[in-house]
Amino acid sequence: MKYLIFDAGPLINFSMNGLLPMLEKLKKEFKGQFIITKEVKREIIDVPLGIKKYELEALRLQDAFNKKIIQHADLTEKEIDELRLIRDRLMQVANNTFKTKKGYLHLIDKGESAALALSILMKKKFKENIPLVVDERTTRMLVENPDNLKKYFERKFNAQINVNKKNYQEFAEFKIIRSTELAYVIWKKNLLEIKDSRALEAMVYALKFHGCSITDGEIEEMKRLVR
Amino acid sequence: MIEGKNHILKILEGVKLALDEKNYIKLKNLSNESIEHASIHQDPDVISITVLIYALSKLIEREKDCKENCQPSESWSLFFRKFKNNIIDMTAALQKDNSEKFRNEVKANRQLLENVSGKLKEYISDVFQKARINKASKMYEQGISMGKTASILGISIWELAEYTGSKPEEISITVTLPISKRLQLTKELFEL
Numbered sequence: 001m002k003y004l005i006f007d008a009g010p011l012i013n014f015s016m017n018g019l020l021p022m023l024e025k026l027k028k029e030f031k032g033q034f035i036i037t038k039e040v041k042r043e044i045i046d047v048p049l050g051i052k053k054y055e056l057e058a059l060r061l062q063d064a065f066n067k068k069i070i071q072h073a074d075l076t077e078k079e080i081d082e083l084r085l086i087r088d089r090l091m092q093v094a095n096n097t098f099k100t101k102k103g104y105l106h107l108i109d110k111g112e113s114a115a116l117a118l119s120i121l122m123k124k125k126f127k128e129n130i131p132l133v134v135d136e137r138t139t140r141m142l143v144e145n146p147d148n149l150k151k152y153f154e155r156k157f158n159a160q161i162n163v164n165k166k167n168y169q170e171f172a173e174f175k176i177i178r179s180t181e182l183a184y185v186i187w188k189k190n191l192l193e194i195k196d197s198r199a200l201e202a203m204v205y206a207l208k209f210h211g212c213s214i215t216d217g218e219i220e221e222m223k224r225l226v227r
Numbered sequence: 228m229i230e231g232k233n234h235i236l237k238i239l240e241g242v243k244l245a246l247d248e249k250n251y252i253k254l255k256n257l258s259n260e261s262i263e264h265a266s267i268h269q270d271p272d273v274i275s276i277t278v279l280i281y282a283l284s285k286l287i288e289r290e291k292d293c294k295e296n297c298q299p300s301e302s303w304s305l306f307f308r309k310f311k312n313n314i315i316d317m318t319a320a321l322q323k324d325n326s327e328k329f330r331n332e333v334k335a336n337r338q339l340l341e342n343v344s345g346k347l348k349e350y351i352s353d354v355f356q357k358a359r360i361n362k363a364s365k366m367y368e369q370g371i372s373m374g375k376t377a378s379i380l381g382i383s384i385w386e387l388a389e390y391t392g393s394k395p396e397e398i399s400i401t402v403t404l405p406i407s408k409r410l411q412l413t414k415e416l417f418e419l
Contacts, residue, residue, distance in 0.1 A: 004416065008384050009373060016389065029417055043374070047383050054385045102231065102267045109374035111384075131416060135388075137401055138372035144403035149370065151400050156369045157263060176404075181413040188419055211373070211388030213401060221406045 002032025003122060006070060007115045008043035009135035010179035011036070013210045015044075015057040019183075019203070024069045025191040026182060034070045035122075035130075037083075037114040041065065041072070073118060079125070086117035090170065094142060097167040098150060100159055112139045119174055131175040133182065137213035143174045179207045180214050184222065200226065231264050232321055235273060239318045242280055246311050254284035262365045269379055272333040274362070276317075278380070279336060282358035283310065286351065302347050309339055356382075364390045 014020055027034055036044070045062045048054035064070050075083065091113040095106040115132055116139070122130040134140050141149040146168045153161045180203075186192050187200040201223060208214050238261045245253035258281035265274045290303070313336045320328035340351055363380040367373055367387060377384045413419070 002416075009388060012385055012388050016385070026417075031418075043384050048385055051383060051385070054383070057385075100267050102264075105267060105371070106269055107370070107375060108372040109378050111374035112372050131412065136367075136373040138367075138370055138375075141401065141403050148400045148403055152398065153370050155398075155400075157267075175412060177409055177413050177416070181409055184410060184413060185417050185419065189417075208392065210392040212392075215399065215402055217399065218402060218406045222410065225407055225410060 001126075002030060003035050003073075003126075003130045004030060004032065005035045005037075005115055005118050005122075005130055005132045006040065007132060007134040007136070007139070008040045008111055009211055010133045010182070011040070011044045011061060011070065012057075013135055013179045013207050013212055014182075015061055016210045017203075017206045019186075020060050020064060022182075022186050022191055023064060024067075025189075026185060027069055029185065029189055029191070033073075035073045035118065036065075036070050037111070037118050038072065039111040039114040043111055073122065075121070079121060083114070083117050083121050086120050087114045090116050090120075093167050093170045097142075097146070097164050098153055099162045099164075100153075100157060105153065105161075107138055107142065112136070115139075116143075116171070116174060123173075129173065129175055131177060133179065134176050135178050135207075135212040140176050140178075140213065143171045143176055146171070178214060179212050180204045180219075180222070183207055184226065188226075231268060231273070232324070234264050235261070235276065236318065236321050238276070238280070239314060239321070242283075242314055243311075243318065246283070246314065249287050249290075251284040251287040254280055254287065258284065258362070259365065262362055263369065265362070265379075266366050266369045266371055271379075272330050274379060275333050275337065278355065278358045278362050281362060282351075282355045285354050285358060289354075302343065302345075306339065306343055306347070306351070310336070313339065360386050360390050363387050364394065367391050368394075 014023055023034070045058050045065060048058035087110060091108060091110065094108045094113065096104050098105045098107065115134070119130045119132055138149070141152065146163070150161050150163050183200065183203040187203065192199055192203070201219065204214070204219050204222065208219070238257050241257045242254065245257065258277055261273065261277045261280065265277045313332060317329055317332040320332055340348065340355065343351060359380045359382050363376045363382055364387065366376045366379065373384055373387055377387050
């Protein structure tokens with residue numbers, strides 16, 4: 001069985017852009033399971049069900065959850081306990097990696113840590129690296145290029161940042177794609193059923209403008225690569 | 228002891244002056260200054276102050292509009308006066324190193340809103356919620372994750388995603404993997 005773990009951001013993004021029907025089609029193409037943690041379910045369904053502005057989107061996501069288009073991983077009680085321990089450890093490590101003169105920067109929360117922890121747990125279980133879909137910038141930078149994240153903080157805080165480089169290795173193994181790469185699959189497989197050459201760019205910009213961290217340069221490069 | 232006490236005191240002193248002048252631009256700048264401190268320390272009370280300074284700047288900026296649309300000027304003036312006194316009390320508590328009193332004053336500030344009624348309450352609540360989202364977007368921009376930021380500011384990731392998406396940032400160091408490699412990974416996953 002193949003698995004893809006979703007953080008909250010990409011699902012919220014798909015929902016806000018009216019792309020949720022694409023998720024079901026993507027899952028068929030993927031021939032595996034789209035997995036979420038309980039923390040992500042809370043963010044994408046339970047919390048917005050209480051906010052009138054997002055209630056309809058939450059109901060749609062709840063429907064997708066009920067239909068198992070997105071689902072929880074099938075874990076035993078023991079594995080759930082282990083997941084919690086890994087989540088807390090990752091959060092602790094991440095939040096003790098970058099230090100300003102005034103103290104450590106607390107970067108990530110339970111939601112992001114839990115998604116990463118699930119990937120570790122499933123790797124242990126299935127002996128395979130399980131990729132994640134993450135739209136937000138910080139987790140992705142922490143995983144793929146923590147030195148750039150250090151530079152980013154130095155630029156933003158206009159101060160020197162000290163790092164515990166040994167912590168980097170905790171995050172080095174994860175594989176990340178974004179909602180914009182899923183848009184590429186939608187376009188490539190013509191799942192959107194819009195025969196217009198602008199469809200990919202339109203989708204990618206729509207996702208960018210609802211929180212996916214992708215630069216204009218990357219979008220241009222993507223367009224060039226798929227030509 | 229409140230971490231970064233001197234910084235907060237400096238900000239609150241600035242707020243008092245800006246309030247006397249009804250200078251909302253100065254207030255906005257002070258709020259932006261304090262968000263950096265809030266991003267590092269993540270002290271809930273300092274975050275509350277950051278939000279309230281920004282909300283205050285918006286309330287002053289739109290004072291005329293508010294008076295015309297939602298409330299007799301009496302309620303507005305009373306709210307504004309109490310708000311100002313509260314800032315003075317917060318400053319005094321900090322100067323005396325009385326962190327308990329300081330935190331009580333921050334709490335009292337939140338309660339000021341609870342005691343307002345009618346359209347003015349709705350209006351002020353709306354301004355505060357927008358202020359929280361604005362400050363969250365600044366915190367995310369500084370590199371704190373979306374989940375962490377939303378949780379600190381007490382908003383949903385939905386609200387944050389909508390707002391930050393409308394103000395996308397272009398910094399090349401945020402590109403951490405060539406798009407060709409990420410697309411390759413995606414192709415392998417979907418057997419394209």
